[in-house]
Amino acid sequence: MATVATAGKTRNLTAPVIIEKVQAGIEESLTYYSKHPEEIGSRLLELDREWDIERAIEAEAAGSVLIGFVLGATVSKKWFLLPAFAGAMMLLHAIRGEYPLLPVFRRLGFRTANEIAQERYALKALRGDFDAVDSTRAEDHADKAFDAAAPSASNTSFAPTPV
């Protein structure tokens, strides 16, 4: 059975309006940080903390199942239908990407991990983290590329450049 690719699994189910909004948001961020390159490091740390949509869904599903469990144990066994439904939806999301609350979360502004990564790596490129890769065709260029792509904000290859 061919499964849906992980990258883009959630994004492909998003309304085009929202995708455009997310892209516009990243573009705005890039415009701002091209004028304030010294703040890129702290923005990268902020991006590490941003809740992506998978995390939001996991938290919400855990909450729904827990509520159904408590009500099922104390009020009526019928409440166990809620965890069963939530579990089925979680499974559906994991395998196919669909999720009943997906449109809600997307409209609330939760981005996918890859949309956050797009902003992260665009910012890293902006500050020149990938310069070392382009200039080398030496035997260690694979290592250089791997190090340049390190997502950590403590990566200090940044040297302020006049704008």
Place this chain on the structure above:
Amino acid sequence: MGLPRFVKEPNPTDTRVQESTCAEVNEHIAQSTRAAVAKVAESPAAIERRLLQLEREWDIERALQTNFGALTIASVALGTMAAAPWFLLTGIAAAFMGEHALKGWCPPVPIFRRLGFRTMREINQERYALKALRGDFKDTRNAAPHRLLKAAKTTETAVAPI
């Protein structure tokens, strides 16, 4: 107050699983990722193939969500059809999924990490290293926003329709 620290201060989304994984396993994953980059670095065709493969790789969140969904359904089914104590598993699974969402740890994490499931962050380090080798980031220092957006785009193609 009485709340655990991870509820009051959730760990950063992107690093929470690595923070909850033992150092040797993280190191092992980092080394094999580095080796995977080196393996295809010399061949542009191999880089293309690997990039497409990486889009399909199941990250640890996807594996954990599958596990949680299946466990929840199974526990409710067993609680209804076999014996009521099975319902306890529903509560336990939900509590751990909640802990995972906030802290980045739940019982399957050490197992899945040892099985080699990577976080999206680790997969992306490989993808962006390959993109850099391919030249996607040539002359992008201080480039215009639309050029940066295009260079950093996360999928090679639109994902196949469902």
